Amino acid sequence: MTDPGERTAMDVRTDEGHLGKMAPEPPRRRSSVREIAIRYGFIALLLGLVIFFSAFTRGFASPQAAVFILQSVSITGILALGVTATLVVGGFDLSIGSIATSSMMAAAYVMVVLEQDAMTAVIACLAIGALVGLVNGLIICYMRVPDLLATLGMMFLLIGLQRIPTEGRSIAVGMTLPDGSTAAGQFSQAFLALGRHRFDFFISNLVPSSVVVLIVLAILIWFFLEYTRFGRMMYAVGSNARAAEFAGAPVKAYKIWAYVISGVFASIGGILLAARLGRGDIASGNNLLLDSVAAALIGFAVLGAAKPNAFGTAIGALFVGVLLQGLTMMNVPYYTQDFIKGAVLVIALMFTFALAGRAAR
Amino acid sequence: MAEDAVFRIAGVTKSFGPNLVLGGIDLALRAGEVTVLMGANGAGKSTLVKILSGVYRLDGGAMTLAGAPHDPATPAEAMRAGVVTVHQNINDGVVAALDVATNLTLDRLNGAAAPLFFSRRRVRREARAIAGRMGLSLDLSADIAGLSLADRQMVAIARAMSHEPKVMILDEPTASLSNSEATRLFQLIDRLRDRGVAILYISHRMSDIRRIADRILSLRDGAIVGTFDEAPLDYEGAVNAMLGQTVDKRAIKARAATKTVFSADDLRIAPGARPFSFSLGAGEVVAVTGLVGVGKTALAETLFAIRKPLGGTMRLDARAYAPASPGRAIDAGVFLVAKDRASSGLVPDFNIYENISLPFLRRLSRLGVSQRRGERHVARAQIGELSIVCRSERDNLATLSGGNQQKVTVGRWLSQPCHLLVLDEPFQGVDIAARRDIAAKLRAGAGGRATLLFLTELDEAMETADRILVMSEHTLIGEHRNEDVDMDRLLAEVAGRDVRGAA
Numbered sequence: 001m002t003d004p005g006e007r008t009a010m011d012v013r014t015d016e017g018h019l020g021k022m023a024p025e026p027p028r029r030r031s032s033v034r035e036i037a038i039r040y041g042f043i044a045l046l047l048g049l050v051i052f053f054s055a056f057t058r059g060f061a062s063p064q065a066a067v068f069i070l071q072s073v074s075i076t077g078i079l080a081l082g083v084t085a086t087l088v089v090g091g092f093d094l095s096i097g098s099i100a101t102s103s104m105m106a107a108a109y110v111m112v113v114l115e116q117d118a119m120t121a122v123i124a125c126l127a128i129g130a131l132v133g134l135v136n137g138l139i140i141c142y143m144r145v146p147d148l149l150a151t152l153g154m155m156f157l158l159i160g161l162q163r164i165p166t167e168g169r170s171i172a173v174g175m176t177l178p179d180g181s182t183a184a185g186q187f188s189q190a191f192l193a194l195g196r197h198r199f200d201f202f203i204s205n206l207v208p209s210s211v212v213v214l215i216v217l218a219i220l221i222w223f224f225l226e227y228t229r230f231g232r233m234m235y236a237v238g239s240n241a242r243a244a245e246f247a248g249a250p251v252k253a254y255k256i257w258a259y260v261i262s263g264v265f266a267s268i269g270g271i272l273l274a275a276r277l278g279r280g281d282i283a284s285g286n287n288l289l290l291d292s293v294a295a296a297l298i299g300f301a302v303l304g305a306a307k308p309n310a311f312g313t314a315i316g317a318l319f320v321g322v323l324l325q326g327l328t329m330m331n332v333p334y335y336t337q338d339f340i341k342g343a344v345l346v347i348a349l350m351f352t353f354a355l356a357g358r359a360a361r
Numbered sequence: 362m363a364e365d366a367v368f369r370i371a372g373v374t375k376s377f378g379p380n381l382v383l384g385g386i387d388l389a390l391r392a393g394e395v396t397v398l399m400g401a402n403g404a405g406k407s408t409l410v411k412i413l414s415g416v417y418r419l420d421g422g423a424m425t426l427a428g429a430p431h432d433p434a435t436p437a438e439a440m441r442a443g444v445v446t447v448h449q450n451i452n453d454g455v456v457a458a459l460d461v462a463t464n465l466t467l468d469r470l471n472g473a474a475a476p477l478f479f480s481r482r483r484v485r486r487e488a489r490a491i492a493g494r495m496g497l498s499l500d501l502s503a504d505i506a507g508l509s510l511a512d513r514q515m516v517a518i519a520r521a522m523s524h525e526p527k528v529m530i531l532d533e534p535t536a537s538l539s540n541s542e543a544t545r546l547f548q549l550i551d552r553l554r555d556r557g558v559a560i561l562y563i564s565h566r567m568s569d570i571r572r573i574a575d576r577i578l579s580l581r582d583g584a585i586v587g588t589f590d591e592a593p594l595d596y597e598g599a600v601n602a603m604l605g606q607t608v609d610k611r612a613i614k615a616r617a618a619t620k621t622v623f624s625a626d627d628l629r630i631a632p633g634a635r636p637f638s639f640s641l642g643a644g645e646v647v648a649v650t651g652l653v654g655v656g657k658t659a660l661a662e663t664l665f666a667i668r669k670p671l672g673g674t675m676r677l678d679a680r681a682y683a684p685a686s687p688g689r690a691i692d693a694g695v696f697l698v699a700k701d702r703a704s705s706g707l708v709p710d711f712n713i714y715e716n717i718s719l720p721f722l723r724r725l726s727r728l729g730v731s732q733r734r735g736e737r738h739v740a741r742a743q744i745g746e747l748s749i750v751c752r753s754e755r756d757n758l759a760t761l762s763g764g765n766q767q768k769v770t771v772g773r774w775l776s777q778p779c780h781l782l783v784l785d786e787p788f789q790g791v792d793i794a795a796r797r798d799i800a801a802k803l804r805a806g807a808g809g810r811a812t813l814l815f816l817t818e819l820d821e822a823m824e825t826a827d828r829i830l831v832m833s834e835h836t837l838i839g840e841h842r843n844e845d846v847d848m849d850r851l852l853a854e855v856a857g858r859d860v861r862g863a864a
Contacts, residue, residue, distance in 0.1 A: 006624065228729045229722035234721055239710035246667070246699045247720035247773075248688035307710060 024248035038304035041351065046319050053326030057280040060329055069071025074210040075100070075269045075276075075322035079292035079311045080299075081221045086147070087308035088225060088294060089258040091140065092239035094151040096266040097289030098158035099132050103270030105162040108171035108280025111191065114181045116219025118191035124266045132158065137256030155289070163282065171280030189279050195275025200243055210272045215267065235256060235307075256299075286339075294341055295320060306352050320344060367392045368431070368444070368528045373401060373422035380470060382408045384583040385422065390528055390559035394619045395550065395573050398563045399603045400580035409580070410532050413561070414446035415439030421623050427527060438557070439645045440468075443527035447518055447534055454517030456635055462488035462501040465520050484709055495519040495634045496552060496774050511542030517547060522558075530561045540656045547572050567820070571596065579603040615827045615843040618642020622811040623682070623695075623781045628673035630659045634835035636673055641781065641811035646804055648814040648826035651855060656835035657815040658700055663699035663787040664813070666690045675779055691720055694780035698771055698787050699817075706770040714740030714754040717773045724777070741770030755802055771799055778854030800825040819855065831855055 052230035079096045086093040103125035110121040132154065139150045167178045175183050196295035198205040199212060236244040237254045245251045273285060277345060299305075301314025323344060324337055332340075366389035375383040383405050388398055388740055389451035400406045411417045411425070415433030415667055416690055424431040426442055436446070447454060455464050465488040471830045488501050497519050505513055514534060521529065531550070535543045553560060564570055569578065577588035577594055580600035589595050634656070649657055662668045667751030668685040675682040676694060681755035684690040690697070699705040707716055718725050718736040725735050737738065740754040744787070747768040751761060758766055784803070803812055803825065816822045824831050831839035831854040839854035841847070 002590060123497065152509060229726040229731050230729065232715065232719075232722060232731055235710065236708045239705075239708045242705045243708050246665075248686070248691040250686065250688060297397070 012313055013180045015310040017294040023191050044302045047172050049322055050326045063203055069325045070211040071319040073317040074214040075272050076291040077214050077317035078217055078269040079266050079273040079288055080295035080317050081217055082262040084310055084313045085258045085261040088234045088238050089255050091147040093262045095154040098155045099129055099263055100160040100270035100288050101285040102158045103128050103267035103275040107271055107274040107282040109165055111187055112171050112173055115185035118188040125271045129267025130260050133260035136261035156259040170282045192275055195272055202287035213300040218314045225310050293344045300352040365391055368426050369426040371422055374420045377392050382583050386585055390561055391552050392557045392559050394558045394575045395554055395562055396576045396581055397570050397574040398578050399599055404580045405583040410530055413530055433566055445521040445524055445526040446530040447521055449508050449533045451514045455513050457506045458503050460502050461516055462518050464505055465491045491519055491523045496523055502821050511538050522748055528559045532563045585669050616645055618645040623673045623677050626673055629671040630656055630663050631835035637837040639837055641813055644808055645827045645829045646807050648813040648816050648822035649830045649832050650816050650819055650822045651832035657832055658785055661783050661815050664783050695777045696774040696782050698784040700785040704768055706769045712755050712757050713769055717743055717776055721777050739776050743776050747772050766793045767791045779810055781811045783813045788821050
């Protein structure tokens, strides 16, 4: 796709071709230091961090630590991959965090209060995600509400809505219901396995299922965005919606689909969260929105893409995970975490927009 | 060059990297005179303007303004020194969210001398004075957002004039104006000339140049190649110098259509407009001409299902044609090269081949998975066919000149066969050489399809079409075969007189 290495300054225009020939075979462009920095800087930084932490902490360079990092970023990573889809069509989805917690609450409610099985709970969650995404898309495309405002409103609405069925209480096995009775349902073992089962990978019981889900979804959305015509049209819609419309694309449908994807991914994140916690916890998931948006935005800087992309999002999530895990192992206090995440985000954005922007101009 | 020049530049050079864009420009502007600068795309006009207005620094040479050296580091500095520029993009010159009065006095809100508090009354008073001096009759409390492009430009010029500039540079100011709007602009320029401002006017449009030029400079490949200042001005000589070749006056050989491909019956495209009918045949190139704002784009968009007709029927290949969306129109074999490639044609984040394949991804992909190799193959064919100057089909659009970007836009729709190809102002902002490339390609490939062009410039229509239809007030009022055209009748029709009954 966009290769900043191939950009030349806007004003250095090749003159009009009067000769009826293609320009002579291009000399392979010597990549300047800046171009290399833009392209590989972030990945080099990630590798540098890994090497640094491996050298200076004990236990960082182990399969268990690697898996732990992946597990710690799996849910934010999944949400970030979903929001990437909306960024691609030039939108934004602030409701992903609340979709995830709503779907966590719904899963707990379906199993504990309604006494249904794991399958029903999963389907209910996915349906909620798809429905909220659809509503977001419809509000944005047909009611012409700006994306940030529409999804901000939806976020508020969901945060409130998820508390209504239980009158503001968290959902746990054996809880007292508003009418005074005791909830009889259980978190099914199959459901809990989604969050707690570990697959064997060379070492037995190594890879948690949430990590597998993350990797599968990352590959899916990456392939979808980069290699299918639908993904390409979504990028076209995000870059110039009018031109996409004049090229025959149903622009509104693509935008709505992007929000549906985002909603479904967020609800998958919520399912994993519920399975990990084993309860519907009102207080959990506060940081999900900011962490996942940060990962998607950090992704702009990866490979100098300067645009939303699935690979970058995955690397962005991983970057935050590595950094926090490493610093924790070096005994940096927990309360500095948000500061560090914010600093990484700001630096990544400066990196993207200042360096890449200068190269394009 | 004259001795009394207000503004003079000598030996100005500028290069970007290895590209020498300006190779030693000498130029003098005199007070109370309109100097027209002509040049093909890529000749260096924009670069020169940017140097004069302080956007770029010059590499070599010198500029003098009223005897003093002039070397602005920023546009604001150039403005303070007395060189103001009205840029091509009208909306760069005004703030849409504010009213006319505030826009007119905007520059006085900044700087050390500006008062701390914003007094609506004072702004109104100052704005009235500025508007009065320029003979601007606009409601000062109107929002800019509600004004036409021409009015916005008047505001931008009036605001620039409030600095009492010595030199005013107008960069293709009529590019997005209708004829009557342009007439108002010319009256304003006349007034500026009378007040002794030295004006540098940059344009492609012959009609503009005929109207206002006192002197013409032709720019080619970064050098002034011709100066014409003896009345009567030698317009053809100026064009020849700019192109470095003789204007091609060969009349094209008008071809007759074989079978009818497309027909429209009693089509109505605007409320209150008269219905009209027309048909297009295979192998012919038809141009619809008419002034800006007479409904050419509305008709083009109706054919492509961006708009719905208010009445009437269309038939394509003897079947009813009523597409529900542009996607359906493409499926039916009707393609539109839309007006204004930047807003409705090209996807800026995509490279050449991704732009060319955009409407045809379904055809070019397998099971929904895009086949980049196939796309690149298609793009390479168009690059060769249209002589697009680029390093490869993976080049970013930003690296292409305007003419080459337009070729990509046209090439996209030529890359697949169609029944009806509609092109709305395909030569907009394209130099004459690129225009000829595109026109020749359209004529050469016209064989199996009907080709319909919408062109405001009559010369372009005469140069490319077999048949010319004239549009006025959202309806077609005249038809001419491009052989010994009755120019008087054609021009009368363009001017809005329906002479069909009389003739």
